[in-house]
Amino acid sequence: MDISYIINALGEDREQYYNAIAPPIIQTSNFAVKSIDELRQLFQDEYSGYLYSRGLNPTVDILRKKCAALDGTEDCLIFNSGAAAIFSSVIPFVQSGDHIISVKNPYSWAQKCFDLFLPKFNVTTSYVEGNSVDQFIAAKQENSKLIFLESPNSWNYSIQDLQAIASYAKANQLITVIDNSYSSPLFQRPAEFGIDLILQSATKYIGGHSDTVAGILSGPKHLLKKIFDLEYLLAGNGIQPFNAWLLLRGLRTLPARMERLEKTCQQVIQAIEKHEAIEELIFPFHHSFPQLKLAKKQMSTACGLFSLVLKSSNAKQIETFCEKRKRFLIAVSWGGHESLIIPKVAGIDPNHFDPTNRDHKMVRIYIGLEDANVLIDDLIEGLDELKNQHQS
Numbered sequence: 001m002d003i004s005y006i007i008n009a010l011g012e013d014r015e016q017y018y019n020a021i022a023p024p025i026i027q028t029s030n031f032a033v034k035s036i037d038e039l040r041q042l043f044q045d046e047y048s049g050y051l052y053s054r055g056l057n058p059t060v061d062i063l064r065k066k067c068a069a070l071d072g073t074e075d076c077l078i079f080n081s082g083a084a085a086i087f088s089s090v091i092p093f094v095q096s097g098d099h100i101i102s103v104k105n106p107y108s109w110a111q112k113c114f115d116l117f118l119p120k121f122n123v124t125t126s127y128v129e130g131n132s133v134d135q136f137i138a139a140k141q142e143n144s145k146l147i148f149l150e151s152p153n154s155w156n157y158s159i160q161d162l163q164a165i166a167s168y169a170k171a172n173q174l175i176t177v178i179d180n181s182y183s184s185p186l187f188q189r190p191a192e193f194g195i196d197l198i199l200q201s202a203t204k205y206i207g208g209h210s211d212t213v214a215g216i217l218s219g220p221k222h223l224l225k226k227i228f229d230l231e232y233l234l235a236g237n238g239i240q241p242f243n244a245w246l247l248l249r250g251l252r253t254l255p256a257r258m259e260r261l262e263k264t265c266q267q268v269i270q271a272i273e274k275h276e277a278i279e280e281l282i283f284p285f286h287h288s289f290p291q292l293k294l295a296k297k298q299m300s301t302a303c304g305l306f307s308l309v310l311k312s313s314n315a316k317q318i319e320t321f322c323e324k325r326k327r328f329l330i331a332v333s334w335g336g337h338e339s340l341i342i343p344k345v346a347g348i349d350p351n352h353f354d355p356t357n358r359d360h361k362m363v364r365i366y367i368g369l370e371d372a373n374v375l376i377d378d379l380i381e382g383l384d385e386l387k388n389q390h391q392s
């Protein structure tokens with residue numbers, strides 16, 4: 001199925017709604033049935049039809065069909081945040097006494113799930129660097145149930161060998177989950193490498209306009225039905241119809257936005273990469289990236305986020321570099337129309353700033369839909385200033 005068909009047509013039954021091109025927002029909590037038998041059937045299997053919008057909803061279903069097809073999976077569920085998708089990808093598959101193997105430094109709320117939440121229920125997690133399948137093999141215990149990946153990571157872009165890990169996991173009855181937010185299904189399709197469950201924060205590229213928080217979890221139907229039947233209905237964290245509609249609208253322009261972002265990102269990187277105020281530029285498709293070969297095997301391309309390690313011995317200089325940017329807003333998240341910047345020092349006590357620690361000097365930049373030249377000029381201005389400060 002080609003991407004244009006998925007985005008423009010799949011799942012849309014326009015004759016059902018006056019041939020409207022934009023689908024309706026079916027803003028209803030419940031659905032009427034014609035017979036008690038029909039109701040009985042829905043009670044037995046709520047995944048089979050429309051009963052109540054905490055479960056299935058027709059507007060959300062249009063989105064589900066498109067997102068599953070983009071991920072190349074049988075099915076998907078849409079949540080009211082990426083964090084909820086993370087939670088629901090893990091909780092159904094572990095019980096007390098079980099063990100998880102996770103790549104080191106996953107998204108902060110995945111980390112909190114493993115470090116703060118799951119230990120309450122006697123589920124433990126081991127972290128591995130992730131750049132070799134042998135580390136996963138070494139970390140496996142008798143009670144291991146699940147491998148959690150994030151590739152690329154959204155700060156240092158380290159990646160994992162999806163094919164090797166998936167094939168090891170399959171042979172050892174481990175479920176594999178990946179956070180694919182960085183690439184989106186347009187640039188990386190982990191199901192093709194055998195990964196079971198693929199999640200992304202749809203707040204980022206699919207929403208695309210910084211106006212919706214949502215998450216998507218794709219995979220085989222039997223796993224998603226298991227999640228739906230208990231945890232999805234219990235937590236009640238499925239997406240609401242209006243937000244699903246916003247994501248459908250975002251999807252229409254996803255390929256066009258990604259193409260533009262990729263081009264602008266390359267232009268910006270080329271313009272600044274040799275600047276003397278930069279100690280290191282980290283981007284998975286940059287020639288200096290240590291895992292470039294694997295990145296090229298797994299991802300069709302990369303865009304949007306990259307990080308800089310700045311040459312500076314002073315936290316305040318890095319903060320000022322961010323604060324003085326006219327074209328980059330200081331904010332978390334990414335994937336919208338607007339360029340963003342965020343320094344690692346925001347997450348550490350300024351008294352603990354250590355100029356010999358590369359991480360402390362890192363800023364993450366998100367390239368939005370602005371004209372490349374205005375972004376380049378703004379960054380060069382800041383880098384020049386930093387260079388002068390560093391030299392003086």
Ligand SMILES: *Cc1c(COP(=O)(O)O)cnc(C)c1O
Nearest residue numbers: 081082083107154181201203214
């Ligand atoms: C933003 C993000 C999430 C969480 O998604 P929300 O929609 O903010 O809940 C998960 N993983 C990664 C890599 C993210 O960047």
